[in-house]
Amino acid sequence: MNKYFIITFGCQMNKSDSERVAQVLERIGYKKASKINGADLIMVNMCSVRQSAVDRVFGLQSKFEKLKTKNKKLKTILTGCILKKDRKKFAKYFDYILNIRDLPKWPKLLKIKNYELRIKNYLEIEPKYSSFPVGYVPISAGCTNFCSYCVVPYTRGSEICRPAEEILSEIKQLVKDGYKEIWLLGQNVNSYIFQNINFPRLLTMVNDIPGDFWIRFTSSHPKDFSDELIGAMAECEKVTPYLNLPVQSGDNEILRKMNRNYKIEDYKKLVKKIRKKIPEITLSTDVIVGFPEETEKQFENTVKLFKEIKYDMAYIAQYSPRPGTAAIKMIDNIPKEEKKQRERTLTEILKETALIKNKKYIDKTIKVLPNEYKNSFLIGKSFHYKTLKFKGNKNLIGKFVKVKVIDATPWGLSGKSIKEKCL
Ligand code: SF4
Structure with a gap:
């Protein structure tokens, strides 16, 4: 029997997509290989958010070449977030480059006879879950926000939302199967809307599913975080008091250049409202240091924000220019060493605030x-x-x-x- 092996890079959304790919591969007759050496088909699900992630995929090529000399029938597929300009380069190394949204057509594209998936949206495919007891459930895919540094709107296309009914039935099955932590996924879950069901309503509906389980979600965009959503989080007992609220920068001019569509004052007000309703919330953020022409003074505003908000956790990224985005036209003038230093500065503040927060749990x-x-x-x-x-x-x-x-x-x-x- 032919065997497959999947390599996944990047976010939870990619993880979840790989679970759907596994289902399709198994339906067309492949079995999961325990090791890459035993595979006849290798699928790489890549991420283009940073150049280092892209380089890791290029780095796999020598391994693939060696494997192909041992197994002549080995085929390789590349999917995930792939930039247009990288597509051409990767075409030399992979047998197939396939769009994840075309997953229902993959059997045909892979020339598998007598198998057809009669569905339009790939999210309708039942996944082969691989993270028990944690279940990842996409509620939307793609993004229409066009933050100036981000590749997602180009690599994943515009936002599509899944019917609520489909989401609920997937979660009901997961809960039945003993899954205890359900993640609702989307590039911007807060803008979810299907027919007249918005995200707060969807959260409430998921919360009403009987069973002993937790609900978490990601990612959130501050501009779409409504009072109704804060209310739903506070009232739904299964929705956990955890929130990742990406700020990206503490400076209004940088936020404008990032096309984030909020001011730092709005962000702070939002955090205040959330903490008022859910005082014990764990708050994390995503931030980019060394954005084009970020002055020391502008960076200082992010430092101030970190000291003021006192995050529990932060995912700090040094700016990396991505082809095809609006920010590529800006001058990436902050030296690598300075970016590193800015990252270290924020990490030091985070270490202090996170330790104070974590110590509160001692003896509890x-x-x-x-x-x-x-x-x-x-x-x-x-x-x-x-x-x-x-x-x-x-x-x-x-x-x-x-x-x-x-x-x-x-x-x-x-x-x-x-x-x-x-x-
Ligand atoms: S909201 Fe912005 S950062 Fe997030 S996926 Fe969309 S464009 Fe990218």
């Missing part, structure tokens, strides 16, 4: 969902999306466990499982 008993087991330790996330490590039995993976927190670092907590009443 919290509910954790372990999903990984390494060297006799279970690792998982808490309701508040804090990483927790504790000694325990492997068979606790996928079960809610009560853990007493005994120590904290800026990046996580450690504890011991107990049988006391949970918070």
Whole structure:
């Protein structure tokens, strides 16, 4: 029997797409290979958000060449976020470059006879889930926001939203199958709308599905974060008090150049409103340092914001020019060393604020969902999306466990499982 192997780079959306690809490959007769060496078909799901991610795919080529000398029938497919200009270069290395939105047509494109998928939208394909007890459920795909640094609107196309009914039935099945953490995914979940159902309404409908599970979502755009959504988050008991709210910069001029469509004052007001309704919320952000012509003074505004907001976590990226985006026309004048320094500065502030926040959990008993087991330790996330490590039995993976927190670092907590009443 022919075997397939999937390599996924990038975000949770790519992970989720790979689960749908796996389903199609299995339906056309492939079986999952445990190692890349045993595969007759290798699918790479790539990410173009940063040049380093693209380079990693180029880096696979020598390995593929070696594998092809050993297995003459080996075929390779490239999908995911691929820039137009990279497509031509990759065409030399891959047998097929296929668009993920064309997934229903893949059997035909791969010249598989007597198999047809009679669906239009690839999101209708039932995935082969691979992250138990965490289930990733896309609610939309693509983006129409055109932030000036971002490739997504070009590589994934404009936003399409999935029918609510389809989303709900996928989640009901996941809950039935024992999944305990459901992630609603989209490039901008806040702009979800299908017929008259918007995102807050959808959250409420997911919350109403019977069962013991948590709901999380990503990504959020501050410009679309409504009061109605804050209300829904506060009222829905399964929606966890965790939010990633990308700010990208603390400076209004840089935000304008990024085409983010909000001012930093709006962002701060939004955080204030969210914290008023959900005081214990864990807040993380995404930020880019060294955007074209970002002056020291403008960077200082991001420093001030970090000190003021006191994030629990931040994903700090050094600006990397991406072909085809509006920002490529701007002058990338911040030297690499300076970008690194700005990243270090923000990381230092984050370390302090995150440690203070994490220390508050010491001696508390919290509910954790372990999903990984390494060297006799279970690792998982808490309701508040804090990483927790504790000694325990492997068979606790996928079960809610009560853990007493005994120590904290800026990046996580450690504890011991107990049988006391949970918070
Ligand atoms: S909202 Fe902006 S950063 Fe996010 S995917 Fe869309 S264009 Fe990219």
